[in-house]
Amino acid sequence: MNHLNRKGVDLMFILELIYAGLEALKDYIALHVVTCLIPAFLLAGAMVSFISKETIIYYLGAAAHKLKSFALASGGSFFVAACSCTVIPVSSGLYYGGAGIGPAFIVLWVAPAANILAIIYTGAILGSEMVIVRILSALAMAFVVGWVMSFVFRREEAQRIGGAFSLNPKAGKVITRKDLILILLVVADLLAPNYLVQKGPYLHKVYVWAIGMIIVGIYAFKVKTWEEIRGWIGETWWFVRIILPLLLGGVFIVGIIGKLLPQQWVENWLGGTGVFASFLATVIGQIMYFATMTEAPFIHKMLGLGMGKGPALALLLTGPGMSLPNILAIIRVFGLKKGAVYVLLICALGTFVGWFTGNFVFS
Numbered sequence: 001m002n003h004l005n006r007k008g009v010d011l012m013f014i015l016e017l018i019y020a021g022l023e024a025l026k027d028y029i030a031l032h033v034v035t036c037l038i039p040a041f042l043l044a045g046a047m048v049s050f051i052s053k054e055t056i057i058y059y060l061g062a063a064a065h066k067l068k069s070f071a072l073a074s075g076g077s078f079f080v081a082a083c084s085c086t087v088i089p090v091s092s093g094l095y096y097g098g099a100g101i102g103p104a105f106i107v108l109w110v111a112p113a114a115n116i117l118a119i120i121y122t123g124a125i126l127g128s129e130m131v132i133v134r135i136l137s138a139l140a141m142a143f144v145v146g147w148v149m150s151f152v153f154r155r156e157e158a159q160r161i162g163g164a165f166s167l168n169p170k171a172g173k174v175i176t177r178k179d180l181i182l183i184l185l186v187v188a189d190l191l192a193p194n195y196l197v198q199k200g201p202y203l204h205k206v207y208v209w210a211i212g213m214i215i216v217g218i219y220a221f222k223v224k225t226w227e228e229i230r231g232w233i234g235e236t237w238w239f240v241r242i243i244l245p246l247l248l249g250g251v252f253i254v255g256i257i258g259k260l261l262p263q264q265w266v267e268n269w270l271g272g273t274g275v276f277a278s279f280l281a282t283v284i285g286q287i288m289y290f291a292t293m294t295e296a297p298f299i300h301k302m303l304g305l306g307m308g309k310g311p312a313l314a315l316l317l318t319g320p321g322m323s324l325p326n327i328l329a330i331i332r333v334f335g336l337k338k339g340a341v342y343v344l345l346i347c348a349l350g351t352f353v354g355w356f357t358g359n360f361v362f363s
Helices: 002-050 053-060 066-077 087-096 101-114 116-126 128-152 154-161 163-167 177-196 202-223 226-260 263-269 275-287 295-304 309-321 324-334 336-360
Strands: none
Touching (some): 002 087, 002 202, 066 101, 066 128, 087 226, 087 324, 101 116, 101 128, 101 309, 116 128, 128 154, 128 309, 128 336, 177 202, 202 226, 226 324, 263 275, 275 309, 295 309, 309 336
C-alpha cells in the first residue's frame, strides 16, 4: 500500500514538473513569440537579404578595425530592446551577413544585457547607482567578449570571410534608401510594443505590433518585387527553422528548473560579496530565462530578502543577457565551440564583475 502511495506521489510530482514546463512555454508563446520573435526573425532575414555584405565586412568584418567595429556594435545594441532569445536572430543575421564574430557576439550580449529600455526601467526600480554600474559593466564585458571571440576564432574568421574582402576591403553603399526604410519599419515594430505600451494588458502590445506589421507589409509590397519578398521570407524562415524549436524546448526545461529550485535556498546562498555568491548568481542568470525588463523587479525583491548588490549585478547582467534557451540556440546557430567559449567567458566575467563591484564599488 505504501509502495502504491509512493508511486502516486512520484507521478503527481512528475505531472507538476510537466505542468510547470508547459506553463512557462504557454507564457513565453503568449508574451514573446508574436510581438518579439516574429519581427526579430524578419529583421534577421532583411539584414541578410538587403544589406550589402561587402559593406558589413568593411565596418564589422574580421578585417575591420577592432576598436571601431566593437564600439559600433556596442553603441547600436543599446537601442535594440531584445531579450536573450529575441536577439539571436539579429546577431546571427549580422554574422551570416558578413560581420565578424566579435561584433556579432557583442550585439548578442549588449542588446539584452543593457538595452536602453531595460536601463531606464532599472533606474526607476533600483536607482541610478545600479544603472551606471550596469552600463559600464556591460560595455566592459562586451569589449572583452569581442576581443576574446575574435582572437580564439581568428583563423576560422580569416577562412570564413577570406578572399578580397578580408585582404582589400572597400567601403560602399550599405543599403538603398528603400531597403533602409523597410528595415527601420521592422525595427520600429520590434521596439514599439515595449516602448509605447509599458503598462496595461498585453493585448495592447499586440495591437501596436499588428499595426506595425500592416505598415511593414504595405510598404514592402510597394517597394519590393515579389521575388525579393520571397527571398526575404526564405532567409527569415531559415532562422525560424533553426532557432525557434530550441527556444521553445529550452523554455520548457527552464520552467521545470524553476519548479525544482527552492527559493529559500537561493536567498540564503546569494547574500554577501564573496566570489561564490557572484558565481552562483551568474550561473542562475545563465540558466533561467528573463524577458527584458523583468529582471529589475525580480532583483529588487531579492535585494529586499538579503541578496548582496554584487551578486545582484551579476544576475542583473546575465539574467536577461543569457538563458538556457539562448545557450541551446547559440550552439545550434554558431556551433558548439563558439557557444562553449562564449558561455564560459560570460560565466567568468559575470563572476568577476559581481565580486569586484560588491567589494569595491557598492561597499
